[in-house]
Amino acid sequence: MRRISALLAVCATALGLTTLAGPPAAAATGCKVDYTITNQWQGGFQAGVKVTNLGDAVSGWTLKWTWPDAGQKVTQGWNATWSQSGSTVSVTNVDWNRTLATGGATDLGFTGTFTGSNPRPAAFTLNGVACTGSVGGEEPPPDTGNPGTGTPVGINGQLKVCGVNLCNQYNRPIQLRGMSTHGIQWFSKCYNTASLDALATNWKADLLRIAMYVQEQGYETDPAGFTSRVNSYVDMAEARGMYALIDFHTLTPGDPNYNLDRAKTFFASVAARNAAKKNVIYEIANEPNGVSWTAIKSYAEQVIPVIRAADPDAVVIVGTRGWSSLGVSDGSNETEVVNNPVNASNIMYAFHFYAASHKDNYRATVSRAAAKLPLFVTEFGTVSATGGGAMDQASTTAWLDLLDQLKISYANWTYSDANESSAAFKPGTCNGTDYSSSGVLTESGALVKSRISTADSFPTS
Numbered sequence: 001m002r003r004i005s006a007l008l009a010v011c012a013t014a015l016g017l018t019t020l021a022g023p024p025a026a027a028a029t030g031c032k033v034d035y036t037i038t039n040q041w042q043g044g045f046q047a048g049v050k051v052t053n054l055g056d057a058v059s060g061w062t063l064k065w066t067w068p069d070a071g072q073k074v075t076q077g078w079n080a081t082w083s084q085s086g087s088t089v090s091v092t093n094v095d096w097n098r099t100l101a102t103g104g105a106t107d108l109g110f111t112g113t114f115t116g117s118n119p120r121p122a123a124f125t126l127n128g129v130a131c132t133g134s135v136g137g138e139e140p141p142p143d144t145g146n147p148g149t150g151t152p153v154g155i156n157g158q159l160k161v162c163g164v165n166l167c168n169q170y171n172r173p174i175q176l177r178g179m180s181t182h183g184i185q186w187f188s189k190c191y192n193t194a195s196l197d198a199l200a201t202n203w204k205a206d207l208l209r210i211a212m213y214v215q216e217q218g219y220e221t222d223p224a225g226f227t228s229r230v231n232s233y234v235d236m237a238e239a240r241g242m243y244a245l246i247d248f249h250t251l252t253p254g255d256p257n258y259n260l261d262r263a264k265t266f267f268a269s270v271a272a273r274n275a276a277k278k279n280v281i282y283e284i285a286n287e288p289n290g291v292s293w294t295a296i297k298s299y300a301e302q303v304i305p306v307i308r309a310a311d312p313d314a315v316v317i318v319g320t321r322g323w324s325s326l327g328v329s330d331g332s333n334e335t336e337v338v339n340n341p342v343n344a345s346n347i348m349y350a351f352h353f354y355a356a357s358h359k360d361n362y363r364a365t366v367s368r369a370a371a372k373l374p375l376f377v378t379e380f381g382t383v384s385a386t387g388g389g390a391m392d393q394a395s396t397t398a399w400l401d402l403l404d405q406l407k408i409s410y411a412n413w414t415y416s417d418a419n420e421s422s423a424a425f426k427p428g429t430c431n432g433t434d435y436s437s438s439g440v441l442t443e444s445g446a447l448v449k450s451r452i453s454t455a456d457s458f459p460t461s
């Protein structure tokens, strides 16, 4: 018996559903197919086909695939109406499994014959939507090797939220310290073997945040290409024993619902593809702004089930109001979240600060909120909120001391050589291969590296 899973994905459809603002966006689509050859004998076989809908609910569906070997034929199928034309198989719902909710699945099966070989189908479509092929995750992700035993992922394993803390596989609170990429649409030259090696072994970072902008020439311009790039950074982090924080970097417009369908399609794909990995954390909206907490909560309660359908045990981080300030930058505070939390488990809330702009009143909020909400500082800068201006060493130190004390994880903006004071490297660094020596660091890079590179002492029992 052999079992082969085909994880599939995701493509925009032409069903022009209109979002609240802006141009029409496609309905979210996504599917996962587990194709299992349960028995095989001379010239014949039996297979199970489990279809999981990872996109918006569908009512009426047809699954199709084309056999890689022209000798493969369906003889008899069940739980659907089966037909084959040439080497293309069409499988249409019967009445009782017509509707598939987000995360809904149906189990089908058939017996077949083959001459020659009996490989699994290479690609599937649901309702005529071509799944995104090589980027959709239909092939298992490459084996990057087990994260080394002494690495952050090797020690801590699959993370979970326990109480207000991020906990490791021994249910003990831990703090992860690491770096955020700059926008991957602009700074891909900074993310390569040499820079990731330096981040893991010289900087001793625990995590890499992958900032995938949605607008500003980001995801919306090439969903398949950006999905694939994010996946390859996940693999590069995993191979070095680092956690990967997949950041759906919404910024302008500030209402995450503008990108709701894109978010569902993106997360259906990356969650299906990376479900078996222990190093992935999902951040569903970078910095909601100009939008109410109830709107953010509604977005979260639609995106989280899509992730859970594909990857049930991963930690998910929800952005907060006022550029992920827990509402403070909008004149509110954490009580709006405490009194009306997202209806989901194993989640945390994002808090962002820029040390030269956000000081005592923001720190007071975090101190209070940390007793009630699981917080993750998915982005901070040592400078002003513009990403530029002078570094504020005193405020940065006060912030990082507070986060250490509260065991709140953090990622610094940015691991890049952008020509702005928040960048850790001097301009031009990413044209070379040296990401380790002190000469390539900016003032901010030197300060942050001195904090990140100290020993972690993660609990191991």
Ligand code: IDC
Pocket: 216, 251, 286, 287, 323, 352, 354, 379, 385, 386, 387, 388, 413, 418, 420, 422
């Ligand atoms: C900034 C970048 C800058 C870019 C700008 C707009 O540093 O190069 O031009 O975004 O895309 C955030 C955002 C983050 C910002 C950063 C600094 O999450 O995207 O990056 N910042 O302004 N929130 C507060 C500050």
